[in-house]
Amino acid sequence: RAELEKMFTGMPAVFTGMFQGEELSQAYASGDVFAMPSESETLGQVVLESMASGVPVVAARAGGIPDIIPKDKEGKTSFLFTPGDLDECVRKIEQLLSSKDLRESVGRAAREEMENCDWRTASKTIRNEHYSTATLYWQKKTGRTG
Template sequence: MIILAGWLFARFLSVPLIYAYHTHVPEYLPRYKLGFLAPATWWAMRLFHCAAELTLVTSTVMRDALQQNKMTGSDEDLDVWKKGICCETFHPRFASAEARRRLLAGRSEGPLLLSVGRLGWEKNLHSLKAIVDAIPGCRLAFVGDGPARSSLEAHFAGAPVAFLGLLQGETLAAAYASADVFVMPSESETLGFVVLEAMASGTPVVAVRAGGIPDIITRPGETGILYEPGDVQAATAGVKRLLEDVAFRDRVARAAREEVSLWDWRAATQYLLREQYPAAMAANARRRAQAGG
C-alpha cells in the first residue's frame, strides 16, 4: 500500500518517483515455504519499479539480480545507493567489561562470538551451532528478536548461547565492541548494515560470501573473512584463526575500521543529492515531455 500511495502521489504532483529496494523478497519466500509466490512477486515488483524514475539498491549483487529480472524500464533506472553509518556511534572505545559480562550471560570467560539482527528463518542462524560445538569453550550471544527465536532457543538448548533481545544506543554499541568475533551466516542480505557496524566497532567479521556482503568486505583476509554458502567448516576455520591469532585479529580489526570509514553517511548523502536526485529529475522531465507529445 505504501508503494502504491507513493506512485499515486508522484504522478498526481508530477514529481520524480524513487524507490529504495531493501528487502529481497523473492529470496525470502522459499524459506517460509512460499516459493510458489515468487513469479507473482517479481511481476508485481516490476509493475511498480518500471513506473519509477530511479530504483536504488544497496549493493552491486542486488543491482545485477534486478537487472537480470528486468525489474526496471532500463538499466539506467537502477543504481547502487551506497549507504552510510556513523563511525562515532559505533566505535572500539565502547568496549567494556560490563558489556562483555552481559553477553556472556553469567557464564565464565571464553571466546565470545556475536550475532546481531532479526531472528528470522532466512538468516541461517541455526548453522552457527556447528561453529560453537567445534570450538572448545566458545560462547555465542544473539542480539535481536524475531519469529525464529523460540526455534533457535530449542536448537541451542544446553549450549553456551545467550539471547539478549533487542539492544539500542550505547548498549548496542558496547555489545558490538566487546565481542571477539562477529558472525554473519545470512545468505540473503541486500547489504548487511550489522556487518558495517561490527567493523566500525573494531570487531572482526566472519561472513558468508553472498548478497551485499562482498561489497563491504572487499579484501577478504584483510578486512574480514568470507566463506562460501553452506561451508560451515570454512566458517569455523575463519573463526578459529581470528580467536587463536591475536595479532591477525587486531590487524583485521584495524583494517576493517579504516575500510568502513569509506561508508560514512555524509559521503553517501552527498552522492545521493549531487548525482542520483538530478538523474531522477531529468528522467521525470523526459517522461513528462514524452507524455505531452
C-alpha cells in the same frame, strides 16, 4: 526464540533481546568475531556495525556483503566464505579465534575502513553505479555510444 534457547541449552550462548544506541555499540565491541552466514543479506547493516566496532566479520560471499568487503580487502578487514560451505566458515572463525594478534589487526583495519565510509560517499557510489548501468542500457538499446 524459545526454540533457539532450547537448542543452545548447556552452551555458552546469551540471548539478549534487542539493543539500541550505545548499548548496541558496546555489545558489538564486546565480541571477538561476528559471524554472518546469511546468503541473502542485501545491505549488511550488522556487518557495517560490527566492523565499525572493530570486530572482525566472517560472512558469506553473497548478497550485498561483497560490496562491503571487496576481494582486495578479504583477510585484511574481514573474512568471506563460499555460501553454504560451513567448513570454510568454521575454519575462518577458528583462525580468528586462535590468534589474538590476527583478531586485533583485522578488527583495527575493519574499524579504519569504516571510518572512511559515510552516507555521502555511499550515496555517491550508488548514484554512480545506477548512472553507469542506465548509460550501458541506453547504449545497448540505441546502438549508440557516448
